Amino acid sequence: METLLLLLFVFVLAAFLGFELIQKVPSQLHTPLMSGSNAISGITIVGALLAVEHTGEMGKWIGFAALILATINVVGGYMVTDRMLGMFKAKSQKKK
Amino acid sequence: MEQFINFAYIIAAVLFIFGIKMLGSAGTARRGNLISSIGMLLAVVVTLMKGGLDYTWIIAGLIIGSAIGGLCAKKVQMTGMPELVALFNGFGGLASVLVGWAEFAKDPTFSGDGGKIVGVAVVLAILIGAITFTGSLVAYLKLSGKIGGAATVFPMQKIVNAGVLLSIVVIGILFVISPSAGLLYFLIALSCVLGVLGVIPIGGGDMPVVISFLNSCSGLAASAAGFVIFNNVLIVAGCLVGASGLILTVIMCKAMNRTLANVFFGGFGAIGAKQDIEGEMKAISTEDAFYVLEAAQSVVIVPGYGMAVAQAQHVTRELGEVLESNGTEVRYAIHPVAGRMPGHMNVLLAEADVPYEQLCEMDDVNPTMETVDVAIVVGANDVVNPAALEDEGCAIYGMPIINVHQARTVFALKRGQGAGFSGLVNTLFFRENCRMIYGDAKETLTNLVAQFKE
Numbered sequence: 001m002e003t004l005l006l007l008l009f010v011f012v013l014a015a016f017l018g019f020e021l022i023q024k025v026p027s028q029l030h031t032p033l034m035s036g037s038n039a040i041s042g043i044t045i046v047g048a049l050l051a052v053e054h055t056g057e058m059g060k061w062i063g064f065a066a067l068i069l070a071t072i073n074v075v076g077g078y079m080v081t082d083r084m085l086g087m088f089k090a091k092s093q094k095k096k
Numbered sequence: 097m098e099q100f101i102n103f104a105y106i107i108a109a110v111l112f113i114f115g116i117k118m119l120g121s122a123g124t125a126r127r128g129n130l131i132s133s134i135g136m137l138l139a140v141v142v143t144l145m146k147g148g149l150d151y152t153w154i155i156a157g158l159i160i161g162s163a164i165g166g167l168c169a170k171k172v173q174m175t176g177m178p179e180l181v182a183l184f185n186g187f188g189g190l191a192s193v194l195v196g197w198a199e200f201a202k203d204p205t206f207s208g209d210g211g212k213i214v215g216v217a218v219v220l221a222i223l224i225g226a227i228t229f230t231g232s233l234v235a236y237l238k239l240s241g242k243i244g245g246a247a248t249v250f251p252m253q254k255i256v257n258a259g260v261l262l263s264i265v266v267i268g269i270l271f272v273i274s275p276s277a278g279l280l281y282f283l284i285a286l287s288c289v290l291g292v293l294g295v296i297p298i299g300g301g302d303m304p305v306v307i308s309f310l311n312s313c314s315g316l317a318a319s320a321a322g323f324v325i326f327n328n329v330l331i332v333a334g335c336l337v338g339a340s341g342l343i344l345t346v347i348m349c350k351a352m353n354r355t356l357a358n359v360f361f362g363g364f365g366a367i368g369a370k371q372d373i374e375g376e377m378k379a380i381s382t383e384d385a386f387y388v389l390e391a392a393q394s395v396v397i398v399p400g401y402g403m404a405v406a407q408a409q410h411v412t413r414e415l416g417e418v419l420e421s422n423g424t425e426v427r428y429a430i431h432p433v434a435g436r437m438p439g440h441m442n443v444l445l446a447e448a449d450v451p452y453e454q455l456c457e458m459d460d461v462n463p464t465m466e467t468v469d470v471a472i473v474v475g476a477n478d479v480v481n482p483a484a485l486e487d488e489g490c491a492i493y494g495m496p497i498i499n500v501h502q503a504r505t506v507f508a509l510k511r512g513q514g515a516g517f518s519g520l521v522n523t524l525f526f527r528e529n530c531r532m533i534y535g536d537a538k539e540t541l542t543n544l545v546a547q548f549k550e
Contacts, residue, residue, distance in 0.1 A: 004213050007323060007331055014332045017113065018339025025120045027432050027457055028446070030344060030439030034311050035181050036119045036129045037340050040112055041314040042184075043136065043333040044191040046143050047321045051198035052157070053149045059201035060150070064157050066194035071161020072168070073188040078133040079169035080180060085126040087174075087446045 039077025045070035111135030189228025192317035196221035217323035230291030312341025351432035380531035392469035402475015
């Protein structure tokens with residue numbers, strides 16, 4: 001029970017922090033912010049890694065599927081965000 | 097070892113926090129993304145140090161996932177970004193469902209330390225994750241045009257949705273009290289259904305809201321999965337994403353002057369009330385349009401989803417360039433909800449190398465609109481519909497728009513005479529100062545550019 005309260009505490013603090021972090025975002029960054037944070041939500045990958053250890057056929061297969069999906073989310077999300085932001089950057093550099 | 101891993105998780109969480117913070121401003125965004133990816137790498141690596149994992153399976157999973165994700169990220173065209181983001185989002189949601197499910201498979205009676213709390217967390221992870229998954233899939237199908245983008249409504253829709261939600265709550269409670277595989281499958285299935293039901297009544301123009309909302313949900317699902325396995329880093333990172341996604345959702349709603357509830361339950365765009373409008377739509381040839389543009393001092397280009405569909409962003413930039421070399425001041429006015437995801441137009445124009453300085457936000461452009469000689473509307477519709485300002489009975493009344501109707505002349509590039517996405521007739525097209533240039537936007541613009549070059 002104590003652990004749970006601690007985790008809930010962390011959750012609440014993180015929520016407030018999240019709201020504080022991004023108050024004013026210029027609209028040209030809306031898409032990168034979204035796909036970049038989408039990649040972060042792939043943190044489930046940690047849960048998936050731990051799930052693969054489970055003994056029993058069923059649990060392992062489920063964990064394996066979760067791992068693949070979360071990895072797609074993480075790797076794809078970060079790469080596509082970087083590609084997008086690269087375009088933004090190249091442009092402002094070109095503009096002397 | 098356990099302590100070391102937990103300590104590393106804290107560092108990873110800090111990296112995520114910095115990463116998100118830096119993503120919020122233009123100069124640091126790319127580094128921010130890199131920093132958050134380092135946080136992710138750290139989290140994964142230290143997790144692998146935990147003993148007793150099955151590395152063969154893990155390495156196989158990581159390789160397969162990286163290959164698919166990397167390929168998608170490399171191959172995708174910028175016009176396909178909304179679909180891809182929706183798809184990735186859906187995968188993240190499904191992964192959270194599976195993490196919840198795997199925990200149940202490991203400990204079917206929730207007899208571990210967490211007790212019933214784990215059961216509650218499993219239910220939440222499955223519910224939110226499954227809604228994110230199927231909701232994102234429907235959004236993906238709509239965005240990629242595989243199913244119609246319009247709102248799908250059927251009789252008693254709200255009652256059906258409420259019924260499904262209620263059943264989920266009841267089954268969820270039963271599952272926590274006495275866990276069983278049958279109830280779990282039922283829970284997963286119903287949550288998936290709810291995701292579909294929740295998104296089908298939302299039309300394409302509201303997609304920016306839906307996408308950012310689903311993004312927020314995928315974060316919350318990860319957070320719930322964190323409660324399932326009592327893992328700090330999942331809770332923090334997921335919650336950060338949930339909060340930032342929610343902020344983006346609210347920004348999008350504000351840009352349409354609607355509430356989130358209205359977007360989800362309004363069934364907007366399904367009803368096409370007939371309006372009576374005076375005047376008629378007047379067409380203009382590209383030749384005549386060219387003469388007007390040649391004489392213009394100041395031009396504002398307003399892109400919309402139609403530009404993305406026609407893949408016209410490059411030729412739009414070309415037109416901007418020839419106009420500039422002709423001594424005209426050129427700006428691009430971007431409505432916050434133009435397109436199908438937040439910031440959609442910015443991404444497309446950035447891909448086409450439009451200088452950052454020329455992209456203007458709605459609030460900066462509107463006060464200067466009366467001094468603009470020509471406003472060129474490229475595939476935008478509702479975001480320039482003056483009915484939003486004037487006609488109280490109209491469905492988008494109150495939505496801030498780009499006031500192109502105040503410009504001296506408006507050229508609207510449009511494929512045909514049909515109504516826009518919302519099903520509303522755009523009163524702009526009937527104005528005295530508006531001229532329609534029919535045809536594919538890309539062809540029309542290419543034509544105009546060619547005439548400038550002659």
